[in-house]
Amino acid sequence: MEQVKCECGHVNPYGTVLCESCGKPLEHTAKPLLDMRYEGSARRSQTYNKTIVDKIWNFFSSVKVGVWLIVITLVASAIGTIFPQKMYLPPNVTPSEYYEDRYGWAGKLYYELGFDNLYGSWWYILLLASIGVSLVICSLDRVVPLYRALKKQGVTRHESFLRRQRLFSATRMEDESFLETIKQRLAKRHYHVREENGNILAEKGRFSRWGPYVNHIGLIIFLIGAMLRFVPGMYVDEVLWIREGETKEIPGTNGRYFLKNEKFIFETYEKGKSNPVFNEAIDRVGSGMVAKTYQTTAVLYKRVGPTVPGEEPKLKKVKEYHIRVNDPLKYDHYALYQVDFKMNELNKMSFELIDKQTETVFGNLSIDLNNPKPSYDLGKGYRVELLSYFPDFYFDNDGNPATKSRVPNNPAFVFKMYAPDKPKGEISFVAIRQTIEPFGDNKYKMAFADVETRNVSALTVRRDFTLWILGVGGAIFMIGVIQGMYWNHRRIWLKIVNGEVLLAAHTNKNWFGLKNEVRAIIEGTGLMMPIDQAEEEKKEAQGGKGNGATK
Template identity: 55%
Template sequence: MDKLICKCGHENPPGTVLCESCGRPLNEQEQNKQLADMRYEGTARRSQTYNKSIIDKIWNFFSSVKVGVGIIVVLLIAAALGTILPQKQYVPATTEADIEAYYTDIYGSVGTVYHALGFHDLYNSFWFIGLVGMLAISLIIASLDRFVPLYKSLKNQRVLRHSSFMRKQRILAEGPGDAETLKKAEEKLTDLKYKVSTDKNGLLAEKGRFSRWGPYVNHIGLIIFLFGVMLRMMPGFYVDETLWIREGETRAIPDAPGYVLESKGFTLETYTGEGEEEKFGEAIDRVGTVAKNYQTDVVLYKIPEDALPGDTDEMEKVEEHAIRVNQPFKFDGYALYQMDFQQDELKTMSFALQNKETGESRGELTIDLVNPETNYELEDGSVVELLGYYPDFSGFENGEPQTATPLPKNPGFLVKMTTPDTPDGETSFITIQNTVEPLGDNDYKLAFQGVETRDASGLTVRKDRTLPILGLGGLIFMIGVAQGMYFNHRRFWIQQQADGSILLAGHTNKNWFGLKKDLDQVTEHASLPAYRDQQEDMEAQEKREGEQLT
C-alpha cells in the first residue's frame, strides 16, 4: 500500500484517517462526518490497514473490541454457571466415582447432567482455561494495535491544525478576538496547569496526557498476573499439601525437605458470653456456640544437611510458634495454615485376651492406632498377631476389608490369637462393637477395655513463589486503572486567523463537564467567543427532526 500524502505535504502511513501533522481528514468517509473520530487520534492501526495473510486475520480478530468484549461476556457467563452447584473441591467426596455419585444423590438428575457436562470442575476445564488464554492474547494484541500508533501520534503532535480538523471537534468556538486574546488564554490555561505550546498564530494546551496510557498499563498488569498464574503449573513454584499432626507427634513436613514439625497441642476456644463478651450473649444464645480460636502450638525443627536420611537425633530446634486462623506460620518461603481439626481422635485401644467360656484373661494389650506393632506378647507365651489394620474400616470388597481414609476413625483389626490352649492360633476380625470369626468358632476373644484419645490438627503446607509476580501484576493493574480513570486528557487548540478572528477547538477523552468548566474560566479571562457543544447540537437537531416526523 502507498503512503498517504496530505495536502499539507505530510507523508502519512497507509491507513491513516486524520493527517498526523495538520489533522485534515484523509478519506472521503471521514470528510463527510460532522465530528472527527478522535479515539485513536485517527492514526493508522495495523488491524484497520492490513487484511491479507492469515497472520493479519488473526491479528485483526484479537485486536477487535467486539471480540474482546465477546470473550469477557462468555467468561462471565461461564464463571456464573460454575456457581449453580458446588465445585468438586467443596463436595465431601474424594474419589472420582464418589464425586459423581454425590452429585446424583444430592441433586438428582440436575446433578447428573451438571457432572456429565464437567461443570463440577468447570474452572479447570480445558475450554475455560482456553477462554482465559484467548483473553490474554486479546489483551496483548488489542493493546499493541492501539498503543503504538497512539503513542507516536501524541508524541509528534503539532500545534497548528487545519481548520477542517478543528471544526470537526465536539467543542468549537469561532468569533472575533483582539491582539491580547491568545496571550490571555495562554495565561489562564497555564494557571489551570495546562502545558501550553505556541507556534506562530496558534497555541496547543494539553493536560493529563499520561491518562491515555492507563488502559495499556492496566492491561500489562493483567498480563503479568495471568503469567504468574500460569507459572504455578511449573514444578517447584507451588506447593499445596495437607499435614495431619496429632498432639505430641513429630512429623516431617511434606514437600519441605529438611523440616520437621512437632505438635504441642490443639486448642479450640468458644465464646462464653460472660465478662467482656457479655454483649455477645444474645447472639450466642441464638446460634448456640461460636468459635473464638483454633490454634495449634508447634515446634519447628531443621535437620542438618549433613545428617543421614531418617536420622532425627540431630534435629535443631528452629522456632516455637502458635498457628492460628489468619496467622499462618511462615518460614523459609513456606507457610503453615490452621485449616482443620479433629477433636478426640482415637489414639490407642486396649483389649484383654479372654477365654470365652471361663472369662479367664491371658493379659491385656494396647494398640497404637497410628503406628501399630505386629506382635503383642502376653502371659504364658500367648501372642496376638496383627495380620491387618484398617484405620477407617468401610466394609468388605471381594472379601477384603477396606479403609476409607488413613485416619483412625473406625479401626478394624484382623488378628491371630495364639495361646497354650490354642497353639494353632485363631483368627478374628474386630471392629468397634462387632467381631467376625471368619474361620469358625474361636475359644478366645479380644475383649474391649478402653480407648485413649487426643486432638489432631489439619494444617496446610503452602509455598507459592508466584505471589510476588501476582502482586506486581495487581499493583500495575491498579496504577493503570487509576491513571486511566481518575485523570483526563484535555486539549485545546486556539488559532488567531489572518483577520484577527479566533478559532478554538477542545477535546477530552472523558468528563466533558470538567473540560467545559475549564473552558468557561478561560473564556471569561480572555474574552473568547462563546463555544458550543456540537454533539449536543446534533442530538437536539435529531430530536427536533424526530418530533417533526411524528
C-alpha cells in the same frame, strides 16, 4: 505497503485515516464529524489481514473478544465457588463420594465436570493466559499509534480537520489583539500553549489518555502474579493434619522441613476459672461452651544432609512455637496457621484373647491403629495374626468389608487366632460392637479391653512469593483508573484564515466541562462560542433547527 504522503508534506504509515501532522482526512467518509478515538492513526488490526499472525493479532486485538474472555472467566470462577474445592475437603474423604453424598446429583456432576479443582485446571489457566495475551495485543495495537499521532501532531491544522470537530465556530475578526488575551487565559488554566504562524494549539491532560493502558499494564502484572502461583516453589497452600506426638514432613517444602506436634490444647471459658467480666456471657451460653484457646505446641525441624530413600532423615531442631489462631509459626518464608482440630481420635485399641466358655484370658495385645503389626505373640503357644485391617470400615455394594479412608474413625479387623489346641487357627471378624465368625462357632474370641485416644491438629502451610507482584499490579491498575477517571485530555485550536478565526475544541470526555472552560476563555474577546455539532446533528435528525456555527 506504501506510505501515504499528505499535502502538508508529512509521510504517514499505510492505513492512516487522519494526517498525523495537519489532521487532514486521508480517506473519504460520509460522517460529518471526525472519529478522534485514536486520532485516525494506522492500527495494525485494521490494516493487515493476510498471514496467520495477522489473523491471531486481529482476533486478540478485538475489545469484544477481551470482554468475552473476562465474562467466561468470571462465570467459571463463580461456578467454582458453588461447592468447596477439593483442597478444602476433609482429608479423610474421597472426593467422588463426598460430592455425591453431600450435594446429590449436582455434586456428582460438579465433580465429573472437573469443577472440584477448577482454579488449577489447564483450561482455567489457559483462560487467564488468553486474557493476558488479549490485554497485551489490545494495548500495543492502540497505544503505539496513538502515542505517535499525539507526539507528531502539528500546531497548524487543516481547515477541514477543524470544521469537523465536535465543538467548532468561525468568527470574522478585524483585529488580532484578542490572541494575547486568549493565550494568557489558556496558560492560567494550565494549558500547554504552542504557537505557529499565528495559529494556536492549547493542550492539557494528555497523560489521562494513557490511563486505560496503565490499567492494562496493572492487569497484566496481576495476571502474571496469579499464574506464577502454579510454578513450583512460588506458592504453597497445603493442609497438614498432625497427631500429638507425631513428626511429619511439612507439605510443600520438598522434604526440607518437618514438624512435631508435642501437644494440642483446647480450652474453653468456664465460670469460676475465667475473668469475672465474662461471667454474664458464660451464663448466657453455658459454661464450657465458648472456645478460648486453640493451640498446637510444635517443634520445627530441618533436614540435615542428603535425602536417602528408605533411610530415616536426620533432623535438626530450628524452632519451637505455640501456634494459635492468627498467630502462625513463621520460618524461611513459610507460615503455619492453626485452622482446625479433631479431639479424641482413636490411637490404640487393646484386645484380650479369651476362651468363650471359661472366659479365661490367655494374653492381651495393643494395636497401633495408624501402624498395626501383622502378628502378635502372646506366649505359651498363643498367637494372633492380623489378616486384614479396615481403619474406616463399611460394607461396599457387594457386601464386602472395605475402608473409606486411612483415618481410624471406625476400625475393624480380621484376626486369625492360634492356640496349642487350635494349631490351624480360627478366623474372626471384629468391629466396634460387632463380631462375625465366618467359618462357624469358634472356641476363642478377641474381646475388647481398652482404647487410647489422642488429639489431632490441622495446620495450613502457606508460602507466597507472588503477593508483592499482585500488590504491584493492583496498585498500577488503581493508578490507571485514577489517571483516566479524574483527568481529561483537552485541546483547543485557533486558526486564522482570510480574516476568519476558526475555533475548535476536543476532549476525550466531559464535554460539558470543556464547553464551560471555552466559554470562560473567549469571554469578552468577540469570538463566537463553539457550537456542539453532535447535538445540532441530533436536533436536525429529530426535526429541529440548528443554531449554526458561523458569525
